[in-house]
Amino acid sequence: NAGVTQTPKFQVLKTGQSMTLQCAQDMNHEYMSWYRQDPGMGLRLIHYSVGAGITDQGEVPNGYNVSRSTTEDFPLRLLSAAPSQTSVYFCASMKSQGNQPQHFGDGTRLSIL
Amino acid sequence: KQEVTQIPAALSVPEGENLVLNCSFTDSAIYNLQWFRQDPGKGLTSLLLIQSSQREQTSGRLNASLDKSSGRSTLYIAASQPGDSATYLCAVRDQGGKLIFGQGTELSVKP
Numbered sequence: 001n002a003g004v005t006q007t008p009k010f011q012v013l014k015t016g017q018s019m020t021l022q023c024a025q026d027m028n029h030e031y032m033s034w035y036r037q038d039p040g041m042g043l044r045l046i047h048y049s050v051g052a053g054i055t056d057q058g059e060v061p062n063g064y065n066v067s068r069s070t071t072e073d074f075p076l077r078l079l080s081a082a083p084s085q086t087s088v089y090f091c092a093s094m095k096s097q098g099n100q101p102q103h104f105g106d107g108t109r110l111s112i113l
Numbered sequence: 114k115q116e117v118t119q120i121p122a123a124l125s126v127p128e129g130e131n132l133v134l135n136c137s138f139t140d141s142a143i144y145n146l147q148w149f150r151q152d153p154g155k156g157l158t159s160l161l162l163i164q165s166s167q168r169e170q171t172s173g174r175l176n177a178s179l180d181k182s183s184g185r186s187t188l189y190i191a192a193s194q195p196g197d198s199a200t201y202l203c204a205v206r207d208q209g210g211k212l213i214f215g216q217g218t219e220l221s222v223k224p
Contacts, residue, residue: 004156031210042117042216043157043202050210058211090156094210099145101159102204102212 002026006091006105013081013112021076021108023091029103030096032074033058034066036087037107043090049074050096081112115140117205119215126193127223134188134218136203141181144206148177148188151200151217160201161188193222 007022025032033048045058049068063085065077074093078085088109094102116139126132136146145164149157161170161177163186169178176189186203200219204212 033211035214040216043204043212043214045211045213048211092157092212096210099162099164101147101162102157103159104149104156106156107154 004091004093004103004105006089006108008108009106010109011111013078013110015081015083015112017081019078019081021078021089021091021110023074023076023105024072025074025091025093025103026072027093027095027103028071029093030071032068032091032093033102034064034074034076035090035092036060036085037090038087046076046089078110083112086110086112115143115205115207115213117203117213117215119201119203119218121218122216123219123221125221125223128193128195130193130222131189131191132193132220134190134201134203134220136186136188136215138184138186138205138213140205141184142208143181144208144210146177146179146186147204147206147212148175148186149202149204151202153199157202190220193220195222195224198222 004025034046035043047066049055091105092102148160163179174191200217202217204214
């Protein structure tokens, strides 16, 4: 059971570089989301998707893009990395119907120098 | 705007004690409330989910309650063990599926 898989686990970038954080789930979940976790701030929603072809902004979307071309994958793109984007990023998924829990990946630890 | 608060931010107890973690939220129009556990350097693991129409859920030594009218939930851990040491987060789900998290309670259970 792979669940939610995030790659890479760690990454160091220079200011201005771009990169894509990968997220894949094998549970056929319709709903997928990206959070960032910062000390003292808890988890904050960046972007989410209720199904293939549909994405929407969360609480802190600036500087990030997402796409959802398949049910399984939900990549997060940093367009031009900034030190303020240093954080731990979590991807999550869940069934949209019914009271189902969210399943989280193990996170990507990203440092922007 | 929904806000979720967890008190205390950190808690240290001796092994064997029963303990209560608190979660409060400002908007009672929730779909459900979830309690998660997070170990250092790891992702979140779902512990209990309480539907908006329910009052409590139990799993082993864990019991979570929900009082929507007062905007409160508690997580009760019976007979705590050192393996329970982790950060515990509560999150409320709105009708659209989004989760709003509290900042967590860091629990340390001393042998």
